[in-house]
Amino acid sequence: MNQENEMPKAFDPQAIEAGWYARWEDAGLFIADPTSPKPKFSMCFPPPNITGELHLGHALQTAIYDVIARYRRMTGREVLFLPGYDHAAIATQNVIEKQLAREGMTKEELGREGFDARVNAWYESVGAAILDQLRLLGASMDWTRLRFTMDARYVRSVMTAFVAFYERGWIYRAPRIVNWCPHDRSAISDLEVEWEEHHDVLYFIRYPIEGGGEVVIATVRPETMLADTGVAVNPTDERYSSIFGKTAILPLLGRKLPIVADSVVEKGFGTGALKVTPGHDPMDYDIGQRHSLELINGMHLDGRMNVPGLPYDGLPALEARTKVVADLKAQGFLIKEEPYTHEVGHCDRCHTVIEPLISEQWWLRMEVMRDKALAASAVGKVRWHPERYERTYLDWLRGLRDWNIGRQLWLGHRVPVYDCENGHRIVAVERPHDCAECGSTKLEQHPDVLDTWFSSALWPFATLGWPDETEDLKAFYPTAVNSTAREIINLWVSRMIMTGLEFMGEVPFADVAIHCVVQASDGRRMSKSLGTGVDPRELLTKYGTDAVRAWAASVGMSSQDVRFDESRVEGYRRFANKLWNATRLVLSSPGTPPAGEPGTLEIHEHLEDRWVLSRLSYACTAVTAGIENFTFQDSISAAYAFAWNEFCDWYLEAVKERLREGDAVAQDVAYLCLDYVFRLLHPFMPYVTEELWSRLPGERGFAMRAAWPEGEDRFVDPAAEETFGLVMSIVDEIRGHRQAAGAPPRGGELWLEPGPGREAAELAARLAWVELLSDDSNPGTPMAAAPGWVRFPFGSGDQRRHSEIKRLREDMEKTEAKLANPDFMAKAPPEIVKKMEERAAALRVALDRLA
């Protein structure tokens, strides 16, 4: 078995990735079996919006999920990793409308049917592109269970949930003030509003009072005064106590406005008097409710003013504002203008300024679900990683209000509400044939669709077949883990938890891992429109999937957001190449490889063998702990450090000759290390590990299917670690001397006092490229690491020796000062005191050797 001729000198990810993905898939390794006797482990991948291509954040998220999926398979679970995508109602409708606009068309011209056809065509093309990208990332998803939120069976789940809520009496229809997007002509929820700083003007306007006097109010939106129905002041505001209950006269219109007292009015803001516009401001709406003020709707659904008979009628809000201000000024009502900075709400999908207005909407009562969710958290049913995000979730949950689930869009799940010609209402999962009350067959479905998050909220069980008691649902619910960016904790995670508890009686996942957000390298948000986006496919092509995944895992669960740094991805590409070449070296060792599983030969003869296996056991522990704790960066760094800095840099250098000579034990140990490293790294870097695994001797099947390393405590060998540690110190010191002395890279002589043992001395000499002498009749530069000296063909080690003495002396002084401090000796724990004493002793010995 000698395969090095088949292995190119450099690892080429492109050459192997597609092949392995196809082989895994063909072998059915991604497919979950609900009847398996193994413990089940399931995850439903957060369905990407079907609005376009995946970005780097998706790549990161996919990597995190797939690391977990592959790890759990290797630790003996029956894993379901379910893929899917989301129709993303508003977002997709915007994409399609933009397309139509480019073609000079509107959806109204196209009509509902034509529009649906366009949407379906879009689903087909983009859906496929998204799935391809998930494959490119190596995601081990069960494609036989692919779900789309617009699939018939998923739609049925959504309808079932709606009906169930309706039957519980939680869904009702009511006029309320809502966040209205004039562009999308739809209401959106509070969570879909993005706040942005605006620099506006605060206008101070005089409102005369009936019977004399006036009250001055401050507003940034003078155009809304056309719908004013009151004036409010704080009840404790003595400045205004004389005008409570009086009536103000609305300038320009002459409408009579009751002056009411309400404690939400801030005395310190503006003049302390507030114009009340219940139809166009959420706070004013509440005031209006409390004081029975009239409610006027002053705006059309497209954002133009709705004030029949007035000169402002039909104007867009900003134009109306200009005109209102001009008129106020002309008539002497405008007192002053001040620059004013405040937050203005925008639609998070189309970025249009939100207009609060009154609209009749479908609402979902949340109290019962909220309380169940709070109770579940109270008993620790959901674990958050990092923990602090639980508070984000709980704080929002505690202040939860009814959810506006209706949207006035064309795209989405139509609410399953049907009204017959005689005014009877039917709410049913399937479209009824006739009215249950009057038998009329003239039924009209309500035009509203559901908030896209309504359907997303059902994801962990609707994907498994709910409401049917499917085999999958029984086997794989609840799922194990959900991982998302924190921006959708409330939009999505919280609602899944609530619906999961409500319909399934159990939280949908035990662990929530909130991953970081990737920013552009300058700290700005990564986005296509800013030109700061990074196309994951370019990265995959340039560095390979493994490098991108390893990078993703190394940053994904770090506590803060991360600025994208391509050099770190490149670092992992080099790492993959290092693994490749280390394998090439080991495979080039002549002779028959050890039979059977690696590690079966007697491995205790050589110091380096015992050492590297001891280090390996440490790496196994650290990698496993990192995955279990959702701190993948710890896993990556432990595997990286072992594979490169210990196995390649020290072990392979130590056994090169033995490998060249076909030493079976060295081969056995090297194969064992590679075998372990590939398994430990497989979840992170599936391709290179699978490829190299397949090149190791013996029949070994897929790395993907291999068992996760455990029980390697048997390799722990503190004595070997200590002795090899000494060897490394000696070698480091000789190298340092050689460099400082300007001596040639190789050659020189080493003499060591007996002590570390003949094997260690020879190993050190070999690694440092010096000859080990057996007599010290002609001493050279003394060393600190061990009693002995080194000498090179030319060049003196004295310079480094002197700087080393200086360094050691400084260290010694600090350490001794500590030991001389009575407080330290009295209060520090004994083991720390002991450590310091040992350090001082070691420094003394080293100094004695050098001086």
Added chain:
RNA sequence: GGGCGGCUAGCUCAGUGGGAGAGCGCUCGCCUCACACGCGAGAGGUCAUUGGUUCAAACCCAAUGCCGCCCACCA
């Protein structure tokens, strides 16, 4: 307005009480028969500021300053 996070080497980031770390970049020496996507040796940090707790602080506490995020009905 409330809450949370960040501030550590030139850059991007690890590091949660006992001698400051990684990747990349930089300097110097090496194409040493696995790897120049490499090997070896280095330079480079008052761990944001101030105060406190402690025998001991990058790490714990308080305040401050920037940067970012989440939540919020002060018009």
